[in-house]
Amino acid sequence: MARLSFRRSLAIARQDWRVLRRDPLPAAVLVVLPLVLIPFLKPAFHLALTLESGPADSGAGQAVPGMAITFAFFLVGNASNGFFREHAWRTWDRLRASAATTPEIVLGKLAVPYLQALIQFGLVFGAGAVLLGLHVYGSWVAMIGVGLAYSLFLVLLGVLVTAVCRTYIQVYAVTYVGALVFAGFAGALVPHALLPPWAQALAPLTPAYWAMDGYRAAITGSDGSVIAILVLLGFSVAVGAGGVLLLRADETKVAWV
């Protein structure tokens, strides 16, 4: 088996960073939108959490991680777009004909979306803490751990989605449907305890639930972040393996239709 060259992966990641810098608006939207929506959702979450378990915080402890998780899912589409746009620009074959191996290309393509996810979580939680009344009673380290694990899951899911979708419109559909479904099960739209019983039963099957569980545990200072991180890493391994097995580098992808 050929050895990985991190130099080539780094070159690919740098190029993707240049592309992102040239057009940062879509990335910025994923940070701004949750921050815009959180103030609208905070009072509703405050009421819901008070009904559920007595006097609660301002609602930011639910609204901030909920919106962060909801909008982070769009990074699945961003990660996948990193591959699809190479097809659109006819540079995919150039990359494949270079000395860079497929694992090196995939690694390079995932670096920027992963970094973007971490920055996105950092900015949303940072702004949540400074501007929106989020209080972390537990551990910021646990918050970071959950962010690292969930971001890993998201970018690896991006590879799997790339592998199974032939067109970018399909990726687009998967991303939008996935973001809303994950948000629902995570308790980002309605706190988990207030979900219908069937949804409560299914929620642990979704990584978003565990991300929310891990963040809530870190915010409230309860146990559970470590388990959530481990479950998220398990999901990451599963989707990563699926991506590796199903991704065919020589398959032609259609960028827009």
Added chain:
Amino acid sequence: MAGADEDADSALSLRGIYKSYGEVTALAGVDLSIGRGEVVALLGRNGAGKTTLISIAAGLHRPDRGSVRVDGIEMRDRPGSAQARLGLAGQETGVYPTLSVRQNLRFFGELVGLGGRAIGARIEELADALELGELLDRQAQTLSLGEQRRLHLALAIMQPPPLLLFDEPTAGVDVRSRSRILGLVHELSRAGSAVCYSTHYLVEAERLGASVAILHDGRVLAYDPLERLIAAHGDSAVELTFDGPAPTLAPLPHVRLSESTLRVPAGGEPGLALARALSTFGDSVARLRDAKMIQPTLESVFLALTEQSDSVRVAVANVNGSSVL
């Protein structure tokens, strides 16, 4: 059949390459070997298999059967090492449209391991060679088609590899850009790179002084240096024009091009063919207005070989009672 020594010495060696897409056979046993510093023009009609062959040589697709060696390295066994020894400029322009020309070049320089001052120097060098100097800080999407094609080509040669695969690099470009590109191919081959150059413009093969491989229906019909190919497969002819109707030329094979013009195949001896024709005309020779020697060209050889191959295919199909459509 080439031996192992020849394969090891070649920048590209393709042996017994077969490739099908479902029921469609794209390549049916292609053998092709390109030596270091050699330019081979790959000619063929649309659908002849040129792009498939280049894709397989670049390691983008695996052949169903056969072996691909780049600079002595078997693609199947060590694809990364083999691909590190080739540069590809595919049929479609592949550049990063939202980035500048310089950023495009820098990326491919980084991929081949250039860094620091070397990458900057190489960018300047290529910009000079391909007239991209003024365009280095322009976004690639704002370039004209010809400029984009020159950039597309430059990306393949950030570090000139032993083998270059150019698939119709001059498609759609103006005369000046074409001239630049051909000049660059010359320089690259002089510097030791082997170039496999697919084109529909036969005159480019002549200008490059290339060896010519004619690909037809997934097979190599002919592969020789240009002069040898024409000598081996091209027939000269004598074209005779008369005042009034051309006389009959019963004993000699000929083609009547118009009422007053005949073409007589001359093989390799047009003088002899002319003498024979004149001797059969009798009194009509007084009406002979013009006699032209028609020399074979790459185009005439290409057409003759491909049409001959089509005729054989039709004949075989008729014998077998199957359709050729």
